[in-house]
Amino acid sequence: MCTYLRIFNPLIALLIFILCSFAAVKEDKNKPIVPSNIIAGGIPTYFFAKGMFCGVALLLLGKILENQLGRDKGVK
Secondary structure, eight states: OHHIIIIIHHHHHHHHHHHHHHHHHHOSTTSOOOTTHHHHOSHHHHHHHHHHHHHHHHHHHHHHHHHHHHHHHHHO
């Protein structure tokens, strides 16, 4: 469990952020990549914000769980 929380959890959070950021700048498969879509508003901004929120939430919850598991090991 600790290996997952230290290695895989941050990688999954980063992957979520990258995928949502790519969805924000790509917007449609026939359109080119436009980084200014992120600040333009609408659906691309929503995907970027969702990627930031989900990535940070996953990281923070993983760190909280890692901290709680570490406390349990110290008590025994």
